[in-house]
Amino acid sequence: MNTIKKQVVIIGGGPGGLAAAVKLKKAGVDDILILEREHELGGILRQCIHDGFGLTRFGETLSGPEYAQRFIDEVEELGIAYKTDTTVIGLTGDKKVTAVSRDGLFEYQADAVILTMGCRERTRGALSIPGERPAGVFTAGVAQTYINLKNKMVGRKVIILGSGDIGMIMARRMTLEGAKVEAVFEIQPYPSGLPRNIEQCLNDYGIPLYLSHTVTKIKGHHRLEAVEVSQVDEKLNPIPGTEKEYECDTLILSVGLIPENELSLMAGVELDPRTKGAIVDEFCQTTVPGIFAAGNVLHVHDLVDFVSLESEKLADAVAKFVKEGLPQAEIGVETAGLVGYTVPQKITGDADVTLSFRPRKPVRDRYVDVYQGETLVTSKKYVKLLPAEMEKIKIPAAKLVPGVNVKVVTRDE
Amino acid sequence: MAHLYDVLVIGAGVVGCSAARELSKYQLKIAVVEKGPDVCMETSSRNSAVLHAGYNNKPGTRMAKYCVEGNSTFDQIAAELDIPYKRTGKLVVGYTEDDRAKLESLKAQGEKNGIVGIEIVDRAFIDEKAPHVGGNFAMWSPTTAILSPFQFTYGMAENAADNGVEFYFDSEVTAIERDEEGIYTVKTASGEIRTRWVVNCAGLGSDKVSAMLGIDEYTLYPCRGEYYILDKRIGDMLPLPAYPVPNIKTGGLGIHLTPTLDGNIMVGPSTEYIDENDNYAATKGIMDMLIDDGSRIFPYLKKEYFIRNFAGIRPKLNPPSIGGFHDFVIERRDEIAPHAVNLVGIESPGLTSAVPISKEIVRLISEVEELKENPDFNPIRKRMVTFRDKSHEEQAKLIEENPDYGEVICRCETITKAEVLAAIRGPLGAKTMTGVKYRCRAMMGRCQGGYCQTRIAEILMEEKGIKPEELIYERRGSYIFTGEVR
Numbered sequence: 001m002n003t004i005k006k007q008v009v010i011i012g013g014g015p016g017g018l019a020a021a022v023k024l025k026k027a028g029v030d031d032i033l034i035l036e037r038e039h040e041l042g043g044i045l046r047q048c049i050h051d052g053f054g055l056t057r058f059g060e061t062l063s064g065p066e067y068a069q070r071f072i073d074e075v076e077e078l079g080i081a082y083k084t085d086t087t088v089i090g091l092t093g094d095k096k097v098t099a100v101s102r103d104g105l106f107e108y109q110a111d112a113v114i115l116t117m118g119c120r121e122r123t124r125g126a127l128s129i130p131g132e133r134p135a136g137v138f139t140a141g142v143a144q145t146y147i148n149l150k151n152k153m154v155g156r157k158v159i160i161l162g163s164g165d166i167g168m169i170m171a172r173r174m175t176l177e178g179a180k181v182e183a184v185f186e187i188q189p190y191p192s193g194l195p196r197n198i199e200q201c202l203n204d205y206g207i208p209l210y211l212s213h214t215v216t217k218i219k220g221h222h223r224l225e226a227v228e229v230s231q232v233d234e235k236l237n238p239i240p241g242t243e244k245e246y247e248c249d250t251l252i253l254s255v256g257l258i259p260e261n262e263l264s265l266m267a268g269v270e271l272d273p274r275t276k277g278a279i280v281d282e283f284c285q286t287t288v289p290g291i292f293a294a295g296n297v298l299h300v301h302d303l304v305d306f307v308s309l310e311s312e313k314l315a316d317a318v319a320k321f322v323k324e325g326l327p328q329a330e331i332g333v334e335t336a337g338l339v340g341y342t343v344p345q346k347i348t349g350d351a352d353v354t355l356s357f358r359p360r361k362p363v364r365d366r367y368v369d370v371y372q373g374e375t376l377v378t379s380k381k382y383v384k385l386l387p388a389e390m391e392k393i394k395i396p397a398a399k400l401v402p403g404v405n406v407k408v409v410t411r412d413e
Numbered sequence: 414m415a416h417l418y419d420v421l422v423i424g425a426g427v428v429g430c431s432a433a434r435e436l437s438k439y440q441l442k443i444a445v446v447e448k449g450p451d452v453c454m455e456t457s458s459r460n461s462a463v464l465h466a467g468y469n470n471k472p473g474t475r476m477a478k479y480c481v482e483g484n485s486t487f488d489q490i491a492a493e494l495d496i497p498y499k500r501t502g503k504l505v506v507g508y509t510e511d512d513r514a515k516l517e518s519l520k521a522q523g524e525k526n527g528i529v530g531i532e533i534v535d536r537a538f539i540d541e542k543a544p545h546v547g548g549n550f551a552m553w554s555p556t557t558a559i560l561s562p563f564q565f566t567y568g569m570a571e572n573a574a575d576n577g578v579e580f581y582f583d584s585e586v587t588a589i590e591r592d593e594e595g596i597y598t599v600k601t602a603s604g605e606i607r608t609r610w611v612v613n614c615a616g617l618g619s620d621k622v623s624a625m626l627g628i629d630e631y632t633l634y635p636c637r638g639e640y641y642i643l644d645k646r647i648g649d650m651l652p653l654p655a656y657p658v659p660n661i662k663t664g665g666l667g668i669h670l671t672p673t674l675d676g677n678i679m680v681g682p683s684t685e686y687i688d689e690n691d692n693y694a695a696t697k698g699i700m701d702m703l704i705d706d707g708s709r710i711f712p713y714l715k716k717e718y719f720i721r722n723f724a725g726i727r728p729k730l731n732p733p734s735i736g737g738f739h740d741f742v743i744e745r746r747d748e749i750a751p752h753a754v755n756l757v758g759i760e761s762p763g764l765t766s767a768v769p770i771s772k773e774i775v776r777l778i779s780e781v782e783e784l785k786e787n788p789d790f791n792p793i794r795k796r797m798v799t800f801r802d803k804s805h806e807e808q809a810k811l812i813e814e815n816p817d818y819g820e821v822i823c824r825c826e827t828i829t830k831a832e833v834l835a836a837i838r839g840p841l842g843a844k845t846m847t848g849v850k851y852r853c854r855a856m857m858g859r860c861q862g863g864y865c866q867t868r869i870a871e872i873l874m875e876e877k878g879i880k881p882e883e884l885i886y887e888r889r890g891s892y893i894f895t896g897e898v899r
Contacts, residue, residue, distance in 0.1 A: 037824070100819045120864065124721075153897060221692070222892075
């Protein structure tokens with residue numbers, strides 16, 4: 001079998017991969033190949049036919065396919081090579097990529113590999129929802145594929161578990177298709193999706209959102225007939241005696257996204273148990289030199305605009321990597337208290353760097369402090385911090401010393 | 414269905430399919446009727462997927478005899494039918510002196526049943542075989558194997574079909590009548606079938622079929638067992654089945670951990686008597702108990718590894734007040750129902766015992782009439798190619814010969830379009846989503862069909878020429894779509 005040499009192989013032609021490819025090409029890297037398992041480029045955006053994409057990146061609101069098309073057009077114009085209907089089945093630590101399509105099995109030896117595989121949805125099994133196993137239980141993304149790409153309606157009387165953005169968007173979508181969406185239940189005491197989706201997808205259609213509630217039983221031998229919903233206590237355990245039954249033929253699960261890192265693990269990339277994505281430095285480089293990651297495969301983003309921006313930043317770094325190499329990042333970023341995680345998890349200290357993070361729970365009027373040893377490097381006040389909204393904090397390189405980890409913490413006053 | 418069969422087998426589980434195949438070695442016209450839309454839909458597909466050694470059953474029982482025989486003769490049947498299995502051996506782990514005494518008596522029982530090689534082993538032995546498994550000592554059973562219960566049943570069914578056995582699905586038996594000439598008319602949901610012999614392999618419904626034959630003394634007590642399935646990511650940590658010392662009284666073998674051939678881990682099953690024989694629910698209390706009990710033997714059962722729960726139902730002849738195991742009923746009751754072989758209460762170790770049970774069915778028939786060998790019987794069945802198990806060179810060659818191998822449908826398990834099509838187009842091919850899943854493993858991975866189910870639904874509708882509203886997930890009534898979008 002012939003091994004084909006490539007400067008950069010990009011795994012996944014969704015928003016992350018496309019943005020990285022365009023930026024990389026513009027930075028003067030020519031020998032790029034995008035591998036995409038679907039029939040068309042665009043990734044999950046193809047099924048996101050609602051609008052609201054692009055406000056940050058393009059300053060206007062676009063549908064998912066429109067947003068993707070902007071990048072696809074650039075890929076075409078710039079003559080960037082891509083292969084669709086091609087699934088990567090192997091990735092090694094020395095950057096050998098194995099892919100299959102109807103045309104055969106291909107092996108690529110890349111100088112750099114960019115991981116932009118996106119994420120998958122958490123399932124009923126991962127949540128261990130008790131009850132029977134009837135048809136009619138769908139993750140929000142699967143329901144979205146059936147309805148928006150396959151033109152198949154999946155139900156008439158709907159309950160939604162989880163206030164993730166896709167779940168709320170599907171609440172609106174199914175209502176517009178004539179289904180009755182009874183309610184959305186969220187186990188946390190706060191919504192997990194964006195405030196604008198609560199407004200535009202639920203409130204505008206009179207769909208109630210119940211916080212601190214979860215589905216505790218699924219009923220129906222064949223097709224879903226009803227779900228039992230219970231209130232939960234502060235430890236998220238169902239409170240006995242609060243059970244209420246809702247008749248329905250469909251349960252949509254919008255209960256979280258998990259970065260899809262099976263190929264990363266195959267290559268020996270180390271993952272962060274908090275993000276379930278790779279541990280990276282400020283160049284989006286993983287623990288395997290020459291393998292980079294950005295977008296939802298790295299950590300789940302709220303908006304596709306941020307995926308594009310992160311991937312463009314990655315592309316600059318990859319261009320530098322293939323031309324001259326990158327410096328080592330030896331300063332670890334630790335977190336404590338309300339800061340759930342940061343990306344990147346390690347930095348060089350050579351240049352200013354912006355950390356992305358999420359709080360563990362919603363809070364108001366908090367300071368986020370970055371310390372290196374006893375020294376306060378930077379501090380920023382946030383009027384509100386929501387788990388649904390990724391936040392950023394900039395660390396000035398001038399204040400950093402080499403070889404000492406930094407710590408990101410929160411403070412009330 | 415007007416013509417006359419020599420033998421009608423009721424039930425297309427592993428025992429029914431095995432019986433049909435065994436009978437097809439003789440010059441007989443055979444049919445199988447099944448209430449569900451597919452083979453392997455109830456107890457046969459919902460169990461620990463273990464080929465038992467046979468030490469758990471009382472010496473002298475059919476259970477003990479057939480289990481030991483089924484285990485020792487499995488190599489041949491697996492070779493003929495291309496059934497994947499692996500003789501991993503098994504550890505029954507103990508902690509206390511009381512456990513040790515129980516394991517000693519279990520070992521003695523096994524030896525009485527004719528099993529060789531069982532021994533009581535120390536911690537060092539456990540460390541060598543399965544270092545992540547708990548226990549201070551254990552009973553080692555070298556002949557225990559793990560197998561694919563799906564492929565076992567499909568192998569039997571497909572080979573039976575290849576040898577002329579006819580299958581009728583969606584054909585629940587509603588009544589059985591016998592005329593003066595001794596011909597049975599079996600009424601089913603899809604029509605009537607006339608037959609000279611009836612073989613009751615109806616599993617969870619075998620008490621009802623028995624009563625239709627006039628043998629009305631049996632009542633089955635459905636006993637549900639729930640399981641967790643864990644991600645392949647920790648599969649390597651459990652190379653063989655690990656069981657606790659069984660408390661036989663409960664009617665199960667205790668909450669154990671079993672690796673599957675594909676690298677997942679199953680935790681279960683519970684033993685809970687229930688009222689319905691088709692309620693496969695998982696329940697909160699038992700789900701928690703499975704993890705608590707399973708963690709005693711294997712303390713790595715983290716939530717992030719959970720991918721699915723399922724349940725199976727044992728057709729038990731002993732009521733809850735008695736518990737434990739009642740021996741298999743395999744009988745010919747000429748005074749009530751001549752020309753009928755009646756099987757009731759085929760629970761664990763029914764999977765392991767399926768082939769010896771079917772040989773006993775043939776023996777019972779041959780006591781009444783002489784059976785002539787079928788010179789055309791072909792014992793060989795080939796399983797579909799599994800792309801993921803091949804080397805890159807072999808994979809390249811497969812795609813060259815058939816481009817459908819280059820289209821990966823199920824990403825988690827690397828199942829190609831060629832395999833999905835083989836599942837649908839094969840002998841007795843899949844008509845339901847679950848049928849595809851059981852045959853080729855698509856949708857069995859960690860994303861549970863999040864990526865591939867929409868593609869599989871499309872392929873299935875196209876291949877079978879069925880309308881969206883007719884597509885079913887598993888059983889009749891389990892429709893997936895309510896129509897087209899506006």
